[in-house]
Structures are given as structure tokens and as C-alpha cells.
Amino acid sequence: GAVVSQHPSRVICKSGTSVKIECRSLDFQATTMFWYRQFPKQSLMLMATSNEGSKATYEQGVEKDKFLINHASLTLSTLTVTSAHPEDSSFYICSASDWASPTYNEQFFGPGTRLTVL
């Protein structure tokens, strides 16, 4: 149980275009979802936290108009990178948790999406 999927796993786009990444909880309801960014050989940096039906809470330094997060249902959150530029190239990982479950204190991670902006 507690499986999180991401789609796509890899995307290449041209500079200036927008890219949408989906994060789905497959077998549980995700009351909270998290989006992380990981540069090569570095740790995960939290970008934003989203609760279903609410606006996302962004970490300091993360541009909310550039990284649009939508958490419209208990099983789906999307991250849209708008007007992507090469410096946005990174590995994006989502995670999900369910406050109503016995594993409320745990985040379940998706497999990640590799974004390359040319």
C-alpha cells in the first residue's frame, strides 16, 4: 500500500514553454502533498506544501507564480513549471501523507520527474 506515482518520469522541453507534472496517490487519500526539488548530487529541497482544496504554502525563495501547484482532489496534485528556463532543469519529487491514517507521520514518495529545459 501507500503508492505514489508521478507522470511523466522524464520530460524535455524548450525554453519558454510550460510543463505540468502529475503526482497521484494510488491506494490512499493524500490529505497533504509535498513538492521537492533535487539538483544533481544534492539533497531534497522542499518547494511547497499543499492540502487538498487549499492554496499551496510555498517555501521562502520559491516563486509561486512560476511553480503553480494544484491539489484539487485527495489523489492528485499537479506542479506546473511556467515559462521554463534551463535553470529550472532538475529532478522534481512529490510526496504524500494521510492525516487520517495510522501512518499519518510518514510521507510516501513518488519516483520523481526529470525535467530538462533546452
Next chain:
Amino acid sequence: AQSVTQLGSHVSVSEGALVLLRCNYSSSVPPYLFWYVQYPNQGLQLLLKYTSAATLVKGINGFEAEFKKSETSFHLTKPSAHMSDAAEYFCAVRGGDFGNEKLTFGTGTRLTIIP
């Protein structure tokens, strides 16, 4: 506020030898602590977690960790390394109460296994 320090960005051990990955934490509230493993181009897999129950926590793949409050440590160990243990390992901390669910990750330790 909370933080995690992982000592040693790279650790190499021989196959069959003891694995010890170090993690020290700082937290203003009783912490929940986690160890995750990441293989190349993959997400994170939970190895084990401490949530204020037993201080010695056993996880998957033969790993275990001991919570030592006096030393603010949560080091990860495995008695005998296997080639498949080669990966990146992350220690993470979060506040233990509801509404404070953000995870703070350490910088990671790359474990290499020498045949």
C-alpha cells in the same frame, strides 16, 4: 526549527563489513526521525523511522538505527554490507506534532560497497 547533519558525504565499506552512517539532529520539539534510501534516478524509499516509541528501530534490508537523545543522534547501521546497499542515504527530521509535518533532510551520504 529543526535541522539534520549527516557526517560524511561519501562512505566506502567492503562487502560484508559494518555499515555506519551518521546523523545528528536539532529540533525544538520531540522529533520524528527517518532514514531514506535513494537509488539513481528514483524517488525515496523509507528504510526506518523513529516516532517516540522504541529507541532502537529496525528497518528493511537489515538496517537499524538507534535514537540517542543525549547525543541528538540517529545513526544508521547494518552489520554486513551487501553490494545492493550501494545508494544515497538521507536522514530527515520533522516536528512530532500535528500541523508540523515538514521534513527537513540532511545533505545525504553516498554509500559505496567495495567488492
